[in-house]
Amino acid sequence: MSLAIFSIGLLGTVCGLGLGWAAKSLRAETDPIVDRIDRLLPQTQCGKCNFKGCRPYAEAIAAGQAEINQCPPGGEAGIRALADLLGREPLPLNPANGLEKPAAVAVIDELVCIGCTLCIEACPVDAILGATKQMHTVIAAECTGCELCLPPCPVDCIVMEIPEAIDRRRRPRPALAAGAS
Amino acid sequence: MQDSAVERARNAGKRLFHFHGGLRLHHHKQASCQVAVQSVAIPPRLYIPLMQHAGPEATPLVGTGAHVLKGEPVARFNEPSIGYVHAPTSGTIAAIARQAITHPSGLEGLCVVLKPDGLDRWTRLQPMEHWQSADPELIRQRLCESGIVGLGGAVFPTSRKVEEARNFGIHTLILNGAECEPYISCDEMLMREQPDKVVLGALILQKAVAAEQVIIAIEDQMEEVFSALQAAISNADCTHMRLVKVRTIYPEGGEKQLIQVLTGLEIPAGCRPPELGLLCQNVATAAAVAEAVTEGKPLVQRIVTVTGNGVKRPHNLLALIGTPISTLVDACGGYTHDAARLVLGGPLMGYALASDQNPVIKAANCILVLSNRDIQSDQAEMPCIRCGECARVCPALLLPQTLNWQIRNDLLDDASDSGLGECIECGCCDYVCPSHIPLAEWFRFGKSEHQLLAMERSQSNLARDRYLAREARLEQLKQDRERRLGEKKQALRDRTSVTGGTMGQGPA
Numbered sequence: 001m002s003l004a005i006f007s008i009g010l011l012g013t014v015c016g017l018g019l020g021w022a023a024k025s026l027r028a029e030t031d032p033i034v035d036r037i038d039r040l041l042p043q044t045q046c047g048k049c050n051f052k053g054c055r056p057y058a059e060a061i062a063a064g065q066a067e068i069n070q071c072p073p074g075g076e077a078g079i080r081a082l083a084d085l086l087g088r089e090p091l092p093l094n095p096a097n098g099l100e101k102p103a104a105v106a107v108i109d110e111l112v113c114i115g116c117t118l119c120i121e122a123c124p125v126d127a128i129l130g131a132t133k134q135m136h137t138v139i140a141a142e143c144t145g146c147e148l149c150l151p152p153c154p155v156d157c158i159v160m161e162i163p164e165a166i167d168r169r170r171r172p173r174p175a176l177a178a179g180a181s
Numbered sequence: 182m183q184d185s186a187v188e189r190a191r192n193a194g195k196r197l198f199h200f201h202g203g204l205r206l207h208h209h210k211q212a213s214c215q216v217a218v219q220s221v222a223i224p225p226r227l228y229i230p231l232m233q234h235a236g237p238e239a240t241p242l243v244g245t246g247a248h249v250l251k252g253e254p255v256a257r258f259n260e261p262s263i264g265y266v267h268a269p270t271s272g273t274i275a276a277i278a279r280q281a282i283t284h285p286s287g288l289e290g291l292c293v294v295l296k297p298d299g300l301d302r303w304t305r306l307q308p309m310e311h312w313q314s315a316d317p318e319l320i321r322q323r324l325c326e327s328g329i330v331g332l333g334g335a336v337f338p339t340s341r342k343v344e345e346a347r348n349f350g351i352h353t354l355i356l357n358g359a360e361c362e363p364y365i366s367c368d369e370m371l372m373r374e375q376p377d378k379v380v381l382g383a384l385i386l387q388k389a390v391a392a393e394q395v396i397i398a399i400e401d402q403m404e405e406v407f408s409a410l411q412a413a414i415s416n417a418d419c420t421h422m423r424l425v426k427v428r429t430i431y432p433e434g435g436e437k438q439l440i441q442v443l444t445g446l447e448i449p450a451g452c453r454p455p456e457l458g459l460l461c462q463n464v465a466t467a468a469a470v471a472e473a474v475t476e477g478k479p480l481v482q483r484i485v486t487v488t489g490n491g492v493k494r495p496h497n498l499l500a501l502i503g504t505p506i507s508t509l510v511d512a513c514g515g516y517t518h519d520a521a522r523l524v525l526g527g528p529l530m531g532y533a534l535a536s537d538q539n540p541v542i543k544a545a546n547c548i549l550v551l552s553n554r555d556i557q558s559d560q561a562e563m564p565c566i567r568c569g570e571c572a573r574v575c576p577a578l579l580l581p582q583t584l585n586w587q588i589r590n591d592l593l594d595d596a597s598d599s600g601l602g603e604c605i606e607c608g609c610c611d612y613v614c615p616s617h618i619p620l621a622e623w624f625r626f627g628k629s630e631h632q633l634l635a636m637e638r639s640q641s642n643l644a645r646d647r648y649l650a651r652e653a654r655l656e657q658l659k660q661d662r663e664r665r666l667g668e669k670k671q672a673l674r675d676r677t678s679v680t681g682g683t684m685g686q687g688p689a
């Protein structure tokens with residue numbers, strides 16, 4: 001009897017120590033759930049979710065401080081993906097954060113631009129090129145369409161344009177195609 | 182690749198093998214094979230699309246009103262090793278405008294509109310007289326400049342394929358003459374009428390990639406082609422070229438399927454033929470190569486099969502790129518009274534066209550006009566009954582029913598894991614599906630959606646990296662500023678305490 005108690009106790013101690021050691025020294029560096037949430041966010045970095053960017057929003061969701069329906073660029077599809085990941089019910093997009101829109105890129109009217117550099121400071125992904133009193137331009141391939149450069153521009157020379165190339169290449173969903181022909 | 186696989190690939194064509202699935206179909210080729218290939222008269226306007234293959238449009242090199250000669254470049258692609266778009270005949274540029282182009286999405290694209298002057302005058306041609314002794318790189322450059330692309334339907338730039346092939350080292354060049362889709366007979370007619378050109382093109386390609394041997398694969402029902410090519414091969418006196426007849430089972434002309442028939446090797450997903458030392462080229466591409474190298478002519482025309490119950494006299498026509506499809510149909514006697522649908526390509530892999538004003542493009546091997554009779558057999562779609570017929574015939578060994586379900590439910594990643602990328606869009610599954618589900622159409626849709634998704638993901642990864650880099654930079658700047666501020670404060674404090682000390686001590 002005492003042998004049994006002793007051996008089970010020993011086993012428990014060894015396992016406990018092992019687990020304790022593993023928890024300390026094998027710990028993953030970052031919280032993987034934050035990474036996984038971040039991967040589902042569109043990375044527009046627009047701040048419409050009331051956080052400074054996608055990553056801070058992901059951290060807030062992981063900490064339970066934010067709902068999953070605050071990201072307009074991600075839209076309904078994004079909310080569904082988040083709900084799937086977190087095992088929650090999907091919610092409708094919170095209109096207070098904005099509405100879902102087709103992706104767009106910013107275009108600077110280069111004749112009007114006065115070279116104030118204010119938009120450069122606003123761009124969260126360094127997608128604007130320019131220098132003081134020089135014409136500025138947006139690197140279209142790197143612009144996420146966050147619209148953060150629009151308000152600071154003192155001469156309102158930045159507009160959002162929907163690049164046509166992307167949607168044009170799309171094949172129609174077959175059911176629709178059959179209906180159309 | 183293991184050596185044993187390469188060794189087997191070397192013995193390609195000595196013994197024939199089978200691939201999984203496939204269909205035995207009525208080939209319906211007779212209709213268009215009765216008469217010789219005819220040239221189509223030059224139409225009043227040519228519409229030359231600047232988007233000819235996947236990738237961005239070419240940039241125009243000429244302006245409206247300019248006069249160009251036949252074969253002069255009118256636009257160039259910005260990527261290296263793709264080359265130019267050429268004027269199919271001499272004339273003036275009437276406009277450079279957006280037009281409906283021949284594309285499954287019914288898309289508009291930039292086109293050079295050419296008003297022919299009727300003289301059809303070539304620009305100065307520069308044949309490579311001594312290609313036998315030329316540097317293979319020069320041949321490749323010539324293919325690039327001449328706008329040669331795969332004419333089997335994929336329109337992949339040939340010079341790129343050659344370049345890739347050279348990097349891997351090729352032992353066997355396979356010329357694909359197994360034109361397996363019903364109704365299409367343009368390659369068959371080409372091989373019958375110009376076997377010498379095909380063989381010459383094969384020799385040039387062989388030289389360009391330094392292959393040891395060439396195999397020309399044709400279907401076992403192409404008797405005339407066989408004798409024509411046999412004669413051409415013995416004329417050319419090449420001992421390293423073999424003609425192989427493969428069994429007619431659709432889609433034995435698919436690249437991977439043909440390789441499997443010839444070598445018995447199944448090419449693994451994500452692996453391409455050059456890794457086994459094989460290069461596949463279409464026979465029409467070879468003929469275009471021969472013209473580009475020995476005559477200096479860029480690719481400005483192709484043979485198009487115009488057939489189906491909806492045209493009066495089915496024919497193979499030699500048409501300039503950019504000719505409106507209506508011109509071709511007229512050359513075949515026009516539509517019959519019950520013509521109902523226009524399809525580019527064959528009945529299994531083709532897509533419906535919205536209008537016959539669309540121009541002929543390099544990929545246009547066949548224009549199929551279906552009549553009401555053909556279409557009536559189109560039946561309403563019903564739910565999948567999980568019969569498994571589709572999986573039985575799929576030559577790519579996929580489970581079409583699963584893919585279909587995944588794509589319909591937007592599970593694109595799952596579909597991609599289930600092998601969507603390996604689908605060759607042959608339409609076999611469609612053909613046998615008792616519920617008439619347009620499976621291949623769903624797969625084409627799924628592939629394009631998945632591609633877009635991948636693009637969006639790479640863009641969002643880029644945005645994340647740039648965002649994090651910017652945050653790190655701002656953080657660094659902030660710290661630097663604080664440190665400098667701190668240092669200054671410290672210096673100030675030091676100075677005040679020092680001066681304060683001296684002042685305190687001064688009077689003492």
Ligand code: SF4
Nearest residue numbers: 044046047049054071
């Ligand atoms: S709202 Fe903007 S910043 Fe917030 S997660 Fe969505 S894209 Fe990112």
Ligand code: SF4
Nearest residue numbers: 123143144146147149
């Ligand atoms: S350019 Fe403007 S819209 Fe584009 S990412 Fe930068 S701030 Fe946003």
Ligand code: SF4
Nearest residue numbers: 575604605607608610
């Ligand atoms: S279309 Fe794709 S899934 Fe269907 S049979 Fe052909 S390869 Fe298989």
